[in-house]
Amino acid sequence: MVYMDFIKPLTAIIFCLTAGIISDIKIKKLNFLLWTIASYIVVGVSLLYSRVLSSAAIFVLMAIMIRNNGNKLVSGFNSAMFAMIIMIIADSVASFLLKKIYIDIDFQAQLRLSWQLFAQFFIIEGLIAIMFSVTMRQLLHKKMHIKESGKVDLKVLIVFFVTTMSVFVFMYATAIKGTISLHPQLIIIYIVFFLFLIIFTYFVFNTTFKERRLEHGAEEMKRLEEYTANIESMYRDIRSIRHDYSNVISSMIGYLDENDMNGLREYFKNEIVPFAGRMETADNNMSVLSRVKDPSLKGVLAVKIIRAQENNIPVKIDINEDIKIKTVEILDINRIVGILLDNAVEAASECEKPYVDIGFVKSENTLIIAIVNSTLDRSVNLRRIFEPGFSTKGEGRGIGLANVSEILSKYKNILLDTSIERNEFKQVIHIDESIKEE
Amino acid sequence: MLKIYICEDDKKQLDMITKAVEKAILTEELDMKVEVSSSDPFEILHIVEQSNGPGIYFLDVELNAKIDGIELASNIRNYDPRGFIVFVTTHPELSYLTFKYKVEALDYIIKSENEDLNENIRKCILNANKKFISTKKDTKKFFYAKCGQKVLHIPFEEIIYFETSLTPHKVLIHTLKRRIEFYGHIGEIVRELDDRFYKCHKSYIINKDHISMVDKKTREIFLNGDNVCTASVRAIKGLYDQ
Numbered sequence: 001m002v003y004m005d006f007i008k009p010l011t012a013i014i015f016c017l018t019a020g021i022i023s024d025i026k027i028k029k030l031n032f033l034l035w036t037i038a039s040y041i042v043v044g045v046s047l048l049y050s051r052v053l054s055s056a057a058i059f060v061l062m063a064i065m066i067r068n069n070g071n072k073l074v075s076g077f078n079s080a081m082f083a084m085i086i087m088i089i090a091d092s093v094a095s096f097l098l099k100k101i102y103i104d105i106d107f108q109a110q111l112r113l114s115w116q117l118f119a120q121f122f123i124i125e126g127l128i129a130i131m132f133s134v135t136m137r138q139l140l141h142k143k144m145h146i147k148e149s150g151k152v153d154l155k156v157l158i159v160f161f162v163t164t165m166s167v168f169v170f171m172y173a174t175a176i177k178g179t180i181s182l183h184p185q186l187i188i189i190y191i192v193f194f195l196f197l198i199i200f201t202y203f204v205f206n207t208t209f210k211e212r213r214l215e216h217g218a219e220e221m222k223r224l225e226e227y228t229a230n231i232e233s234m235y236r237d238i239r240s241i242r243h244d245y246s247n248v249i250s251s252m253i254g255y256l257d258e259n260d261m262n263g264l265r266e267y268f269k270n271e272i273v274p275f276a277g278r279m280e281t282a283d284n285n286m287s288v289l290s291r292v293k294d295p296s297l298k299g300v301l302a303v304k305i306i307r308a309q310e311n312n313i314p315v316k317i318d319i320n321e322d323i324k325i326k327t328v329e330i331l332d333i334n335r336i337v338g339i340l341l342d343n344a345v346e347a348a349s350e351c352e353k354p355y356v357d358i359g360f361v362k363s364e365n366t367l368i369i370a371i372v373n374s375t376l377d378r379s380v381n382l383r384r385i386f387e388p389g390f391s392t393k394g395e396g397r398g399i400g401l402a403n404v405s406e407i408l409s410k411y412k413n414i415l416l417d418t419s420i421e422r423n424e425f426k427q428v429i430h431i432d433e434s435i436k437e438e
Numbered sequence: 439m440l441k442i443y444i445c446e447d448d449k450k451q452l453d454m455i456t457k458a459v460e461k462a463i464l465t466e467e468l469d470m471k472v473e474v475s476s477s478d479p480f481e482i483l484h485i486v487e488q489s490n491g492p493g494i495y496f497l498d499v500e501l502n503a504k505i506d507g508i509e510l511a512s513n514i515r516n517y518d519p520r521g522f523i524v525f526v527t528t529h530p531e532l533s534y535l536t537f538k539y540k541v542e543a544l545d546y547i548i549k550s551e552n553e554d555l556n557e558n559i560r561k562c563i564l565n566a567n568k569k570f571i572s573t574k575k576d577t578k579k580f581f582y583a584k585c586g587q588k589v590l591h592i593p594f595e596e597i598i599y600f601e602t603s604l605t606p607h608k609v610l611i612h613t614l615k616r617r618i619e620f621y622g623h624i625g626e627i628v629r630e631l632d633d634r635f636y637k638c639h640k641s642y643i644i645n646k647d648h649i650s651m652v653d654k655k656t657r658e659i660f661l662n663g664d665n666v667c668t669a670s671v672r673a674i675k676g677l678y679d680q
Contacts, residue, residue, distance in 0.1 A: 358535075359539065365587055416618070
């Protein structure tokens with residue numbers, strides 16, 4: 001029957017759906033329709049030649065679809081693999097059930113001839129596949145951080161591909177022989193393989209996840225080291241101030257010995273008053289930082305403040321209470337504060353009267369982090385600076401802010417208020433600390 | 439009538455501030471009076487607790503008591519959320535962000551030989567009075583962007599449009615000089631707005647007062663400040679119908 005050639009590839013639609021569900025991708029309806037049609041055509045054409053070809057074709061097609069919609073290639077292959085297994089299992093279960101119902105007919109033969117039987121088969125298979133894939137999605141994405149696969153070691157990757165491919169080939173070889181419908185017990189073997197694949201996926205992605213954690217740890221360590229180095233340089237500063245101080249005293253004694261009151265008055269106004277002021281801000285900034293109770297955050301702040309002061313940008317820090325952030329991961333806060341301070345220092349450095357003010361303020365259950373700086377650009381487009389890749393001055397400033405937005409998206413309890421007024425740029429982060437993130 | 443409260447631990451300065459305030463009220467002929475001027479923060483709190491209506495508070499930050507001026511101010515805020523708080527301090531540079539974000543202080547006055555105390559106090563009182571009068575007769579509507587107990591008030595007229603963020607479940611508010619990103623849903627926000635706003639797309643709500651041009655062909659709506667929103671087919675028809 002010729003029209004069966006058009007009906008059979010319909011299974012590709014279920015395949016598409018399964019792959020879509022299992023990879024948990026957000027894909028536009030129209031786009032998804034196009035992919036479905038494409039896979040229908042590809043499967044339809046390749047089915048005319050051989051079943052193996054059609055399965056391989058749809059497998060590759062699905063991997064590409066998942067990759068094209070924002071996932072890594074590994075995730076693409078992995079999810080396509082799962083979709084394939086789910087399809088085979090659904091196929092076996094559906095034909096097993098129908099054979100039990102229509103016990104008196106030659107099922108395999110009839111399926112090729114009767115579209116009614118095919119329709120029943122199609123519906124059952126579809127339902128099973130969807131149920132299965134929804135369960136799998138929960139399992140894979142909620143528990144195993146599949147999307148965390150930022151960087152994967154090449155060795156791990158090769159092992160992963162070889163394993164999945166061999167599982168795939170083995171399953172396919174058995175399926176092709178048509179043994180599925182003859183020996184329903186084979187489903188058990190499939191399920192065993194399936195579990196094996198799950199465990200394997202878990203290990204691959206979990207290692208990646210841990211690796212990334214370690215990297216973060218190393219980063220934090222580096223920051224701590226920087227912080228210690230800064231403390232040392234501060235200590236040297238204090239010693240030099242002490243040295244200045246004894247100089248001041250001896251000069252004063254000089255004026256007093258000569259009874260030069262006018263000279264002393266002059267000296268007091270020109271030398272001592274600014275000296276006292278300098279001592280106070282240097283001292284104040286660092287003593288204020290001791291109220292930050294997260295060492296890594298303290299490190300980030302110290303590094304950025306000192307770097308700004310080296311560039312002759314005065315920084316004022318305003319922290320009146322002990323700061324310990326509970327609801328946001330400290331690494332995320334460090335990154336956000338780091339990016340915002342870098343931007344603030346960069347923008348301020350272009351001004352005639354540069355300044356950067358930092359405030360950590362607690363108000364009831366809300367922690368407010370305010371970063372204020374002087375800026376030249378009166379016409380900064382607040383919408384565009386957050387777009388990925390946008391930058392007012394070359395070096396990836398826009399990328400920074402897009403990153404901030406991305407990090408913030410993880411948290412329901414953060415509000416970011418950005419404003420610009422009279423040459424002053426303000427970033428205010430409100431963190432609702434009454435909510436406990438799980 | 440606005441009541442004025444003054445708290446300063448140094449008796450001489452307390453006297454100076456009180457005199458400056460009284461002088462300002464007299465010369466500007468304002469409907470205000472000094473309710474209490476004391477060096478004891480708890481006395482101030484006790485009186486604030488029993489009175490109603492917004493007041494003006496001149497508080498020294500470094501009080502020689504169990505609580506400092508900032509804590510006193512946050513306690514006052516519990517009873518008088520709309521009051522005008524002005525800090526008097528020798529070290530303003532240390533905590534102006536705290537003044538602003540912790541207790542939404544109106545301003546601060548620097549205690550220093552070079553500063554004209556009378557003039558600064560007069561300016562603060564006039565500023566508070568202006569704000570007080572404008573809030574009294576004000577019919578401005580606000581959008582409330584919440585983050586826990588903290589609420590930002592954004593006047594409807596300033597909002598150009600709302601937009602869903604690229605990241606899920608976050609909404610952006612755009613005004614000419616401000617961008618606020620917070621957790622929310624466009625569908626729920628549209629219910630809190632009045633009829634000057636129009637949901638032209640599933641991810642945009644625009645303020646019709648800010649429309650500068652509409653391109654029916656490309657379905658683009660141009661808004662103040664270089665902003666462009668796309669409208670859905672149905673919405674652009676609806677916009678023309680209005």
